Amino acid sequence: MKVTILQFPGTNCEYDAKYAFEKLGAKTEILWHKSQSVPSDTDLLVVAGGFSYGDYLRSGAIAKFSPVMKAVAVYAKSGGKVLGICNGFQVLTESGLLPGALKRNESLHFISKHHHLKVINNDNIFLEKLDNNDVVNIPIAHHDGNYYIDENGLKELYANNQVLLKYCDANGDDKNPNGSIDSIAGICNKEKNVFGLMPHPERAMESLLGSDDGVKMLQGFLKA
Amino acid sequence: MKVIVNVFLKAGVLDSQGKAVHHALESLHFDNVSDVRIGKQIVLNLDESNESKAMADVTKMCEELLANTVIEDYNIELVK
Numbered sequence: 334m335k336v337t338i339l340q341f342p343g344t345n346c347e348y349d350a351k352y353a354f355e356k357l358g359a360k361t362e363i364l365w366h367k368s369q370s371v372p373s374d375t376d377l378l379v380v381a382g383g384f385s386y387g388d389y390l391r392s393g394a395i396a397k398f399s400p401v402m403k404a405v406a407v408y409a410k411s412g413g414k415v416l417g418i419c420n421g422f423q424v425l426t427e428s429g430l431l432p433g434a435l436k437r438n439e440s441l442h443f444i445s446k447h448h449h450l451k452v453i454n455n456d457n458i459f460l461e462k463l464d465n466n467d468v469v470n471i472p473i474a475h476h477d478g479n480y481y482i483d484e485n486g487l488k489e490l491y492a493n494n495q496v497l498l499k500y501c502d503a504n505g506d507d508k509n510p511n512g513s514i515d516s517i518a519g520i521c522n523k524e525k526n527v528f529g530l531m532p533h534p535e536r537a538m539e540s541l542l543g544s545d546d547g548v549k550m551l552q553g554f555l556k557a
Numbered sequence: 558m559k560v561i562v563n564v565f566l567k568a569g570v571l572d573s574q575g576k577a578v579h580h581a582l583e584s585l586h587f588d589n590v591s592d593v594r595i596g597k598q599i600v601l602n603l604d605e606s607n608e609s610k611a612m613a614d615v616t617k618m619c620e621e622l623l624a625n626t627v628i629e630d631y632n633i634e635l636v637k
């Protein structure tokens with residue numbers, strides 16, 4: 334199992350992702366955004382979190398023109414598995430690899446804390462080790478995490494089981510930290526090989542640091 | 558040629574910043590403000606004298622980069 338982790342100027346979660354996937358037994362490689370190709374032995378490509386290009390203009394708006402993103406699009410179109418976390422999710426929506434967009438949090442605050450998430454659809458490789466309605470405790474850290482999609486797009490997400498995770502409280506009841514439509518925290522594409530979420534499972538790998546619920550989330554990718 | 562691009566959240570997409578500023582104006586007793594929308598203005602200097610070419614180029618810039626048309630609308634003003 335080989336995990337390739339993208340690094341843009343301003344990315345700051347690439348080493349957390351490396352730590353997380355190595356802990357699960359995968360080999361990892363950090364790939365600078367100037368690369369024109371995705372390494373051919375890649376089983377999972379992670380677009381890590383942070384602030385690519387300082388979030389100038391809009392989060393993820395400049396990163397989508399990095400040389401590597403053309404290769405990422407080809408990789409994704411041919412069925413390669415892609416996971417975008419936080420800024421990575423923003424890059425994937427800006428690139429059109431995932432539907433919708435991420436707006437400024439409704440409160441206008443940068444939010445950094447642990448938050449509970451509920452599994453909505455586990456019929457995909459990412460969450461198949463979890464059950465629907467399972468609740469996990471995962472850190473969030475974002476300013477632009479307010480997921481938006483128009484009404485038809487939202488219907489389509491539900492119809493195709495593309496809504497992966499929703500924000501909730503410890504009991505699994507709705508609790509929305511950022512104004513996301515229907516409290517959506519993570520989605521995938523129709524083909525279920527491109528995944529994006531605002532919360533950081535790669536920062537929840539050690540119970541000593543508050544939660545190790547990220548282990549059971551990221552493990553899904555490991556069987557490949 | 559100078560070109561001004563204004564980018565705003567689409568009508569129907571909640572503008573949290575506009576709402577916060579609206580509340581602040583109300584607390585300053587400006588009671589006649591019914592709505593506030595906050596956007597960004599991007600000013601470009603183009604080496605281009607053909608107006609329709611300039612308009613076409615800047616439209617393409619907006620579609621590809623300057624606006625995210627999932628959530629934003631834009632308008633373009635050519636300044637001579």
